[in-house]
Amino acid sequence: MIIMAQASFVQNTTVGGVSGVYYISADVRDVSVKSIGGNLANSSYSGVNGTFFNNANELLGIAVGPNGVAVKNGGERTPKRFKRGTLFCYNAEAQASQITCSEHVVTEVTEYPGQRSWINWAIGGLSLHVRRNLGKEAYYAKVNAEESPSGIGSFGSGVKRARTFIGYKPSNQRVIMGYIRSAEAYEVRGVLIALGCTEGVMLDSGSSSQIKGKTSASNTPINVGATVGVYNMVAATPSSWA
Template identity: 30%
Template sequence: MTTAKYSKTTHNGRDVRVIEADSEAISVVKIDNTVTASGNYGVNGTFFSSSNDFLGIAVNNDTAIGGNARFNAYGNKQRGTFYCYRDLRSGNRVHDVANVRKVEDFPLSPNMKLYAIGGLNLYVNENIIEQEFYRRLDVNEEASGINNVIKKSGSTYSSPGLRARTAIGYSYTTGKVVLVVFQSETPWGMRQFMKDKGCAMAVYLDGGGSSQMRYKSGQTTGTFVPESASGIREVFSMVKVNPTAWQ
C-alpha cells in the first residue's frame, strides 16, 4: 500500500502547497498539455522547448518520455537531477541528486533508474551562504539563461525577483518524496523551505507559468496554479503521484 498527503502552508508569508508521497507512488510521465488538464495528480516536470523537445532529463523506468529527455539542455549543461534507483543488493529504493549532462552520467546504478527528473540543484545538503548558492547555479549549472534564477552584478550574486516555483526533494526524516509549488519565492527561499522539510536533497524544477499542482484532499480534487491569471501554460511533463490512498 502506498500513501500520499496534501497540505497547505506558508513560507515567508506566502502560500505554499505540498504533496508528500511514498516513492513507489511516484513516476515521471509525458502529458498532452497542462498538469491541471492531465487527469493525474502531481506537479509539473522539467524545462522544455516544445511538446516533444525537453530541455531537462525526464526518464521513467530508464526510458526517456520524449525527445531529448535523456539530456539536460541537450547534454550541454551539467545540472541538478533528482533520481531514484533500485539497489541490486537490498532491493530498496535509493534517492539522490547529481549534477549530470545525461542519464548515463549518473554516478550510481545508471541502468537501474526507476525515475529521474532534471532541473537545478538546490544544494540543501551543503553548508553554504546565499552568495555561494547563486554562484554554483551560475558556474556549475550555467543557469544564467533561465529567467529569474540568478541576479548578478560583477562578481556579486543576490536573489532574483519573486515568482512561482516548483521543487522536488526527498526527506530522510519521513522517508517521503516531497513535491512543492510555491506561490511566489526566490531560489534561496525554496532551498530554505526544503531544508526545513527535512530534505537532504532537492531540485528546482520548471517555474513561473509552468508551476502547477493537482492534488487530492479528502474526497476533493484541487489545483494550484499561482500564475494562472495570465493563462495556464502547457508543460508536457509532470511528476505523477498515484498512491493507493490519500491520507
C-alpha cells in the first residue's frame, strides 16, 4: 500500500541566522531520487537538484533508487574513488512505518553497511556531520581530510554561494530538502540542525542549485534558483501541499 502525506514549502525565510532559505518538508515515504532530462522547472516533479554530474548522460556522484540501482549512468559510485557524504533512505523491516535515513561517507553503493535490498534511495554530496559537535574549523578540516572537496570547488570557510541541502528529521519522519540563496557549508549545517535534522548532506550547489515546490493556495509550481540542466533530483510527491 502506498501512503502519501501532506508536504509544505517554506519560502525565503531565516533559519539559524541564515536568510534566504527555501525548503520542502515531506514525509520520508513520499521522497525519491529521479533521473530527469534537464532542469527542475521542466520536470514533472517538485523537489531539489541532486548530486554532481558531468553531462546529461553521466553523473559524478551517488544517485540511486530502490535496491541501490543507479538512476543514471555513473550514479552508483563517485569518480576517482573519492569518499563523499551520502544520505541513504532505507527500510530494514520491510514496513512503511520503519523507513528511515542515515548519512554514510562512501565511494559506492556497495559500501552501504546494510543490505542493498533495504535501500529505497540514496543521494550523494558532501557531509554536514550534523550529529557531531564540531566548530567551524574542525568541520572543514574533517571534510577536507575525508572527502576531497577541492575537486568540487567553492568549499571552505567564508566561501558563500547558492547551496542545496537534504536532511532527515526523525522526530516526525520528514525529509527536509532545500535551497539557500547564499551560504557557506558550515552555515548549511547550522540550518539543518536548527530544523531538527540529525542526518544530512550538502548536494550539488552554486550554478546548479534550484528548488521547486507548491503551496495550498495554488497548484502552480514555484521555481527558485538556477535554470540549468541538472539531470537528477530528489523528488517530493505528496498527496497535497500545506
